[in-house]
Structure formats: C-alpha cells, structure tokens
Amino acid sequence: MTITANWSYPTAVKFGAGRIKELADHCKALGIKKPLLVTDRGLAPMAITQQALDILEAGGLGRAIFADVDPNPNDRNLEAGVKAFRDGGHDGVVAFGGGSGLDLGKCVAFMAGQTRPVWDFEDIGDWWTRASVEGIAPIVAVPTTAGTGSEVGRASVITNSASHVKKVIFHPKFLPGVTICDPELTVGMPKVITAGTGMDAFAHCLEAYSSPFYHPMSAGIALEGMRLVKEYLPRAYKDGADLEARANMMSAAAMGAVAFQKGLGAIHSLSHPVGAIYNTHHGMTNAVVMPPVLRFNRSAIEEKIGRAAAYLGIAGGFDGFYDYVLRLREELGVPDKLSALGVGTDRIDEMAEMAIVDPTAGGNPVELTLDAAESSSQNAFDGSRR
Numbered sequence: 001m002t003i004t005a006n007w008s009y010p011t012a013v014k015f016g017a018g019r020i021k022e023l024a025d026h027c028k029a030l031g032i033k034k035p036l037l038v039t040d041r042g043l044a045p046m047a048i049t050q051q052a053l054d055i056l057e058a059g060g061l062g063r064a065i066f067a068d069v070d071p072n073p074n075d076r077n078l079e080a081g082v083k084a085f086r087d088g089g090h091d092g093v094v095a096f097g098g099g100s101g102l103d104l105g106k107c108v109a110f111m112a113g114q115t116r117p118v119w120d121f122e123d124i125g126d127w128w129t130r131a132s133v134e135g136i137a138p139i140v141a142v143p144t145t146a147g148t149g150s151e152v153g154r155a156s157v158i159t160n161s162a163s164h165v166k167k168v169i170f171h172p173k174f175l176p177g178v179t180i181c182d183p184e185l186t187v188g189m190p191k192v193i194t195a196g197t198g199m200d201a202f203a204h205c206l207e208a209y210s211s212p213f214y215h216p217m218s219a220g221i222a223l224e225g226m227r228l229v230k231e232y233l234p235r236a237y238k239d240g241a242d243l244e245a246r247a248n249m250m251s252a253a254a255m256g257a258v259a260f261q262k263g264l265g266a267i268h269s270l271s272h273p274v275g276a277i278y279n280t281h282h283g284m285t286n287a288v289v290m291p292p293v294l295r296f297n298r299s300a301i302e303e304k305i306g307r308a309a310a311y312l313g314i315a316g317g318f319d320g321f322y323d324y325v326l327r328l329r330e331e332l333g334v335p336d337k338l339s340a341l342g343v344g345t346d347r348i349d350e351m352a353e354m355a356i357v358d359p360t361a362g363g364n365p366v367e368l369t370l371d372a373a374e375s376s377s378q379n380a381f382d383g384s385r386r
Contacts, residue, residue: 003183003247010258011152015181015250017243020142023052023094024059026178030138032092034062036085038105039097040069048144048185052096064088066108069097072166072275072282073104074159078118081108085137092138095176098197099148099282102141103156106174109137110156123155123170123359131171141176144185146236146249147197147283149204149257151179159276166272168359181254183246191237192284195332198233198249200283202226202328203267203290204256209308210301211263211363218262223311225255230312230328237332263363266293266355270377273354280341287334288341292379294322296372300365336383348377 004016014022027035035056043049044067057063066084069077085093085108095105111118113135120130141151150156155170189197205225208218228248235245270293271285294305298318306317314320335341352373355361361368 003244011175011177011179013152013179013181013254015247017182017184017247019180020052020182020185021055023055023140023142023180024061026140026180027056027061027092027094028059030092030140030177032061032138032140034088034090035064035092035094035140036088036090036108037065037094037096038069038081038108039065039067039101040071041067043067043097043101043144046188048188049096052094052142056094064090069100069104070279071100072159072279073100074161075118076161077104078107078111078158082111085112090137092140094140094142095151096142096144098143098145099150099157102143102148102150103158106139106141106150106176107156107158107169109139110169110171110174112137118158118169119160119167121169121171123168128171133173136171136173139176141179142185143179143181143250143253145189145193145197146186146246146253147200149201149253149255151176151181152254153257164276165354166276166358181250183243183250186246186250187241187243189240191240192333194237194240195334196281196284196287197253198229198236198283199287199290199329199332199334201249201253201256202229202233203283203286204260204264205229205252206290207265207267207363208256208259208262210265210297210304210365212300212365213263213363215262218259221255222259222262223308225252225259226308227312228252228255234328234331264360265364266296266361266368266373266376268360269355269358269364269368270351270373270380272358272360273351274338274343276354277347277351278341278343280343284334285338285341287329288336288338289376289380290325290329291322292376294325296376297365338380343381345381348374348381352377
C-alpha cells in the first residue's frame, strides 16, 4: 500500500515515500537560500543525510551541516550550533533526524536571532513573548525516526548542562514551515531505535489521552495514534523495510505530538530526569516507567482506559490494556528495569525532586507528590509489574 498525501495540521506536511527529493524546493519556498542542516553525530555520516545534503547542493543551496548534537541536546550543543549558523551566514535550518536533531535544529533557528539566554524562553506563562520575532529563521523539518513528533511541535527540549535539568523552550515560530515525512528515511533504523521511538509515540498518545484537561480533539487524535502504534509498531520492528508500517508509525508520531498539547504526565516527569542525568534514550525510558505510572494513575483513568481498550480491540478494560502494554514491551525487547539502561539507584531522591517540578507533572491525572515519584521510580528500578 502506497501512502502519499499533503496536509496542514498544524503545519504543511509533505508525506510519502521518496519526498525527500523535494527538500530544496521547500527550502526555496520559505525563502531559504543558504540552509544549515542540523542533525546528530550518529546520523551525520549516514547515506540518508548525505543524500539530503546532495539534494540541497544540487538545488543551489550549498552543503552545510552541523552535527555536534548529543542524544539529549543541551545548551552547549545549542551555543555551538548558533555559532555555526551565524559564522556561516545561514538564513534557515533543515532540522534533520530524531528528536535530538529536530529539537536542536529548531532551537538554533530560534536562538540565532535572540540576544537573551535560552532559559528566558522556557515554557512558562508568556515568557515566549520576550523573543525577537524578526530574527527567527525559517525551518524545514525532516524526521528520520517515528517517535517524538518534534517535526510538528512548537517547542524544543534542551538540557541545562549545569543543573542536568531538561527545560521546554517554547515559541509559536518553533513550528516548522514545512515538514517532510518520508518513511523511506526510517527504513535503516535499528530495532532498538524502532522500539524506543515507537514507544515514545505511544507514550505521547497515552498520556495526552489520559490527561484531565479538556481538549476532545486532542483526545481523539491520541486514541487513533494508539491504534496505529498497536497495529504497525510490531510490524515495523519485525521488518524494517515494511514501508506501510513505517509510514503509519510516522503518522502516529506526529499525532502524539499534536495531541500532547492537551498535556503529558508522570511517564515523562519521571523519564526526563533519568535522561538528563544518565543520558538514556528518551522513548525507551518512557517505556520502562510506563507500567508503574499506569498503576499509580489507575483510580483516575480506569474508565477512560476501558473505553480506549474497547476501541483498540483489547478485552478486559484497564487490566486488559495494562497487560497489553506489558506484552508489547516484551515483544519489542524493552527491559523491565531502569538498571538495564545503566541507571543507578543512588539518585532516586534527586530524580524524584526533579520529577515533581517537571513541566509535564501538572498534566498527570493524579497529583505527582514527592512520595509518589519516589515509589514509582523505585518500582521502575525493581521491575515490579503489579
């Protein structure tokens, strides 16, 4: 089955196999004459990245890349990226890759025209209004994984390298002008990355759906996103060349990011400190902490999850859904315990304190107290399933 489409929700999305060939044209349509392609170190030498650079060069837009990007991008990466952008005289960014490349690329385009420090634009109140809008460079986003959905988002997650705290930096113009979703770019993803990014998309949909805030449009998107993950993530994991599965997982990732404007919750609140301190893969960390958070939230979401289970074709209401999550994790090789990700137990108290002030904590269906954060983290370390 071939899936090709154009849509605008919430930005212009060019969806379909082989559409990376349009990269130079979409840059030009946004007025970009000298783009900087921003990606992570692992992707920089890969064929798909070199292909993107070839397309830009053939289109008369030069060949410039910045790849000093960590798996959890931080302010040092950002400073180096902004310097490369300014020194190279660039006028736009191609944010290319998974969440790290996309988040840093968007933030480079934003910060290239600012004089205030990046932390002045944290997603708090109306802090975004402090920005100089004129200096924000246009962005073309090209995801190469199917997880974060950052390609359709208005924010970037940047780690403060001094405090090891992840911060959400927000501005409406973080939203790329054009997003190219080409499932062929995801074919080479290793199984572990397919699993981790896919579970990240599932976590976004699950938490957005479970959030207590009123946003029925987002809830509907989240529900269908979970269905796509259920149907297509195991297929993409088993056969990385299954383009139909890859395409639908790209949709699920974007849907999760659109949906979580309704809110996220304790899955992210607990995983953000772990990633910031231990540099673990974000999606895989989400997958490990998912069961204890589901149990913690049960009293508030049992009926809602029962409706989701029925839609997804899962019998048994909340218990059936919970058991499905455990089976899915096992099928994808997700470890039971945080220790399998190299996380120690010596900093649980510190991470719990970080979790309760994480910006995602306010969207959890049950108040995330310090005691709850500590016990849920301990359960994730122990691998407790019940």
